Amino acid sequence: MQWPVDLIATFGRGIEVEPANGLTKDQVVRCIFDETARRAVWRARCEPAKLSAALRTPFTPLGSVVPSEELIQWTPRITLLGPLWGRAVDAFHGYLEENAVAVCAAFKDELQPYDSDLG
Numbered sequence: 001m002q003w004p005v006d007l008i009a010t011f012g013r014g015i016e017v018e019p020a021n022g023l024t025k026d027q028v029v030r031c032i033f034d035e036t037a038r039r040a041v042w043r044a045r046c047e048p049a050k051l052s053a054a055l056r057t058p059f060t061p062l063g064s065v066v067p068s069e070e071l072i073q074w075t076p077r078i079t080l081l082g083p084l085w086g087r088a089v090d091a092f093h094g095y096l097e098e099n100a101v102a103v104c105a106a107f108k109d110e111l112q113p114y115d116s117d118l119g
C-alpha cells in the first residue's frame with residue numbers, strides 16, 4: 001500500500017530506530033505500517049466497519065508488531081518517544097480508520113493472524 005509521506009513523517013517523529021539490512025527509517029516505518037495493517041484487517045475479519053475496534057482494543061495489532069520478531073529484522077533497536085509516540089499512533093490509527101475500505105481491500109489477501117483476544 002502507498003502510505004502518505006506526511007503520515008510516515010509523523011510516525012517517524014515518534015520513534016528512534018536503528019534500521020537493519022540496508023533499510024532506511026522510512027522503510028522501517030512502512031514495514032511497521034504494512035505488518036500492522038495485515039494484523040488489523042485479519043482481526044477485523046476484512047470488514048471495514050470493524051477496523052476501528054480491531055485497532056483500539058487490547059492486544060492491538062500495532063502493539064503486537066512493535067515487540068515482534070519481524071521488527072527485529074527491520075531494526076534491532078527502537079525507542080518510543082513519549083508524547084510524540086502517542087501522536088504518531090493516533091495519526092496512524094486515524095488514517096487506517098478514515099481509509100478502512102481501502103486498507104481492508106489492500107490487505108485482504110495478506111492477512112496476518114496473531115495472538116489476539118478477538119482472533
